[in-house]
Amino acid sequence: MTADGSRDSTGFEEFARVNQRRLYRTAYLLCGDAESARDLTQTTLAKLFQYWHRASRADDPAAYARTVLTRTYLAERRRRLRDFLAHSHVDAPPSVVGPELTVTLLTALSELPPRARAMVVLRYWEDLGVQTVAELLRCSESTVKSQCSRSLAALRARLGDRHLYTTHS
Amino acid sequence: MDIFPEGAPQESGARLVREAMAEAAEGAPPLPDLVPVALAEGRRRRTRARAAIGGTAAGVVVLGVLGATLPSWGTGTGTGGGAAQVGASAVPSMGHGTPSPTLTTPATGFPPPPSFTEPPRKPVHVEPTTGESSMADLPAAERARQEEFQQKAAVVLDELLPAAFGTVRPVDLAVSRYQGGSGGRVFPVVFSVRPTGDEPGSPTQEPCWYGPEKTYRCEKAALPGGITARTVTAVGSSKGGKSIVGVSVRFTFKDSTVVLSADGDDSAVVSAPVTVDQLLHVARDQRFLRLVRYAEAFPMEPGRESVHGG
Missing domain, CATH: 1.10.10.10 (Winged helix-like DNA-binding domain superfamily/Winged helix DNA-binding domain)
Structure with a gap:
C-alpha cells in the first residue's frame, strides 16, 4: 500500500490481491450468487483504485473497501428497482x-x-x-x-x- | 427504552446464522484474480471523471466568454433570455438551423421541437457500473442527438410534472434517465422509448401482474389514439415503517414500448411526489407524445431486453 497516498498502482495491487477473496465472500452473502458477487467485488476494487490516493490514507483500508462494497451493493439494488419500475420484466433470480x-x-x-x-x-x-x-x-x-x-x-x-x-x- | 436488546436469547440464533454464513462463504465458487480487470476498469473511471470535470470547466469558460462578448444577444426576455439563446445554440438543433447528421435522412414524421425558452439543464453525472455503458461511450453525433433530445424532454417533463417534483434534469448515463429534485431530495425519472424487438407479443398487452395489494397495484388506462396504457404503483422499499412508493405508465406506440416512471428518494425516505393520474396526465399531453413520436421514428435505445432480478 502506498503510505503517501500516491496513485502508484503497485500498492493497490498488493492490497487488492490480499483482500479480494474476503470481499468476494461478503459479496457472495450479499448477492447470493457467484456471478453477481464477482461483479460487485470487481466494481468495488475498481472504485477503490479510482480513489486509491484517498483509500490508501484511510486508517483501515480494508474497512474502507467494505464500506464501498456495501454501498455499491445497495446502490445496485436501488438501480434494479428503478429498472423494475421502468420495464417490469424481471427474470427469476439465479437458483442457489x-x-x-x-x-x-x-x-x-x-x-x-x-x-x-x-x-x-x-x-x-x-x-x-x-x-x-x-x-x-x-x-x-x-x-x-x-x-x-x-x-x-x-x-x-x-x-x-x-x-x-x-x-x- | 431499547425494545430490541441484543441479549442472551438471541445469542443462539446469532451463532447459528454465523455458522451458516461461514459455511456458505467458504463454499462460494472459486474466484479468478480480479485485480487486472479492476485496474483497467479503475483507469477508465479515472479518465471519465477527469473528462467530466474538464467538460464542465470548458462549458463554464465557453458560457462565460459568450456572456461577455454577447451581452445583448437574444430577445432580452428577462434574465433568462440571453442564456436561453446561448443554450439553444449550444445544443444542436433538432428541427431548425443545422440539423444533426442522424436526423436529416427522413424528414417525414419529424416532430417539431417543443418550445425552448430555458437554458440547457446541466446533466446529472452518474458513474456507470461494471458492464454498463453510458452516453459518453456513444459516437459524437449520436451522443449530441441524444443529449439534445434529453434537454427537450427534460423541459417537457418539467412543465408537466407537479411542481413538487422540482427541476427535471437529464442524467448522463442513458437517454432514458432523468432526475427531479427539490429541497435536497432526488426523484429518479425514466422516460424510455424502446423498440419492442423481435420478441413476440407486446409487453404492455400482457395482463397485469398482481402482487401483494399493499405494495403493488396495476391498472389499465386509456391514452389518446386508442392506446391502452398500464399503470403501476409499487412500494420500492420501506424504512422505519415508511414506504417509498414509485409509479409508472407503460404503453405500446407503434413498434416501441414507452415507459414513464418516477421513483421516490430512497435516502430521504420520500415517495415520488406524483400520482398515477398525474403521470397519465403527462402521458396524454401532446408535447410528451411528440417526443414519443420522434423517439419511435428515430430510435435511441436498443431493443427490448429483460432485466435480471434477484
Whole structure:
C-alpha cells in the first residue's frame, strides 16, 4: 500500500490481491450468487483504485473497501428497482446451488430487503458492532438493532430445524 | 427504552446464522484474480471523471466568454433570455438551423421541437457500473442527438410534472434517465422509448401482474389514439415503517414500448411526489407524445431486453 497516498498502482495491487477473496465472500452473502458477487467485488476494487490516493490514507483500508462494497451493493439494488419500475420484466433470480444449509441460508437471505440483508451480513459475518454498522449504513443504532433482531428471527426460523438435524445427527 | 436488546436469547440464533454464513462463504465458487480487470476498469473511471470535470470547466469558460462578448444577444426576455439563446445554440438543433447528421435522412414524421425558452439543464453525472455503458461511450453525433433530445424532454417533463417534483434534469448515463429534485431530495425519472424487438407479443398487452395489494397495484388506462396504457404503483422499499412508493405508465406506440416512471428518494425516505393520474396526465399531453413520436421514428435505445432480478 502506498503510505503517501500516491496513485502508484503497485500498492493497490498488493492490497487488492490480499483482500479480494474476503470481499468476494461478503459479496457472495450479499448477492447470493457467484456471478453477481464477482461483479460487485470487481466494481468495488475498481472504485477503490479510482480513489486509491484517498483509500490508501484511510486508517483501515480494508474497512474502507467494505464500506464501498456495501454501498455499491445497495446502490445496485436501488438501480434494479428503478429498472423494475421502468420495464417490469424481471427474470427469476439465479437458483442457489450448494450444500443444503447454504441453500437454505441464501434463500432466506434473499427474502430480506437489501438493507436488512446488508445489516445481517455486516453484523454476523463481518462481526461488526452495532455502532459501526449504523455508521456504515447511515442509520441509527436502534434501526440496526431492530432490523437485525427481526432478520435474525426470520433466519433462525428457516435454519433452525436444518441446524438441529446437522448438528445432532 | 431499547425494545430490541441484543441479549442472551438471541445469542443462539446469532451463532447459528454465523455458522451458516461461514459455511456458505467458504463454499462460494472459486474466484479468478480480479485485480487486472479492476485496474483497467479503475483507469477508465479515472479518465471519465477527469473528462467530466474538464467538460464542465470548458462549458463554464465557453458560457462565460459568450456572456461577455454577447451581452445583448437574444430577445432580452428577462434574465433568462440571453442564456436561453446561448443554450439553444449550444445544443444542436433538432428541427431548425443545422440539423444533426442522424436526423436529416427522413424528414417525414419529424416532430417539431417543443418550445425552448430555458437554458440547457446541466446533466446529472452518474458513474456507470461494471458492464454498463453510458452516453459518453456513444459516437459524437449520436451522443449530441441524444443529449439534445434529453434537454427537450427534460423541459417537457418539467412543465408537466407537479411542481413538487422540482427541476427535471437529464442524467448522463442513458437517454432514458432523468432526475427531479427539490429541497435536497432526488426523484429518479425514466422516460424510455424502446423498440419492442423481435420478441413476440407486446409487453404492455400482457395482463397485469398482481402482487401483494399493499405494495403493488396495476391498472389499465386509456391514452389518446386508442392506446391502452398500464399503470403501476409499487412500494420500492420501506424504512422505519415508511414506504417509498414509485409509479409508472407503460404503453405500446407503434413498434416501441414507452415507459414513464418516477421513483421516490430512497435516502430521504420520500415517495415520488406524483400520482398515477398525474403521470397519465403527462402521458396524454401532446408535447410528451411528440417526443414519443420522434423517439419511435428515430430510435435511441436498443431493443427490448429483460432485466435480471434477484
